Amino acid sequence: MIKVSVLYPNNPGVRFDLHYYCTQHMDIVRKCLGDALKAIAVDQGLxxxxxxxxxxxxxxxHLYFDSIESFQKSFAPHAERIMGDLSNFTDSQPLIQISEVKLAP
Incomplete structure (x- = not known):
């Protein structure tokens, strides 16, 4: 299993609407990625x-998939829609990391 982590730097004055992110944006992500997406987790920095x-x-x-190929195949056709929604909840420039999950709860 792999995890695609999208990290939003907490720069001074950053705008981030966590409610929109958890409800509206992640709903778009779920609908676009379909069954390839195995799970979603959202963390708020404290x-x-x-x-x-x-x-x-x-x-x-954090988005979980069976493989990198599964992620890429499901994300590519919807990248513009998903990435185009960022301005609706943040002005932070996200960092993305793809990891292989070795141990999970």
Missing amino acids: ASADPGSQAPFVAMG
């Missing part, structure tokens, strides 16, 4: 390791 410090990421979205 803090860094240092007490009282700001979280490095305002939010993170």
